[in-house]
Amino acid sequence: MEKHQKGSDGRQIFSVESKQEAVRRITSGEIRAAELSRELGIQPSLLQHWKRRINGGARVAVTANEDVVPISELKTRDPRIRNLGKL
Numbered sequence: 001m002e003k004h005q006k007g008s009d010g011r012q013i014f015s016v017e018s019k020q021e022a023v024r025r026i027t028s029g030e031i032r033a034a035e036l037s038r039e040l041g042i043q044p045s046l047l048q049h050w051k052r053r054i055n056g057g058a059r060v061a062v063t064a065n066e067d068v069v070p071i072s073e074l075k076t077r078d079p080r081i082r083n084l085g086k087l
Contacts, residue, residue, distance in 0.1 A: 012041065016070075019050045026051065 005013040014022075022040065025031050026047060037044040 014040075020054065022047060023051045023054050 007013050022036060025036060026033050031039075033044045033047045037047055040047075
């Protein structure tokens, strides 16, 4: 996996792609969560959190029969949504 950036507080910053790849490796059976957490230097619970978030978004998309779009992307695409928050 790729090298990760460090935040100002010294914590690792993982890209969305890195998180998706980590979850894919776990769910495919390629590696166990405990092994991957040691490899990445993070707690196994963080991997489980990523897995729940990714799978949760997929359930919403399937139920709504729509694509999942990150809220940050949605906000940058539609300035009207950003302005609603200012009301």
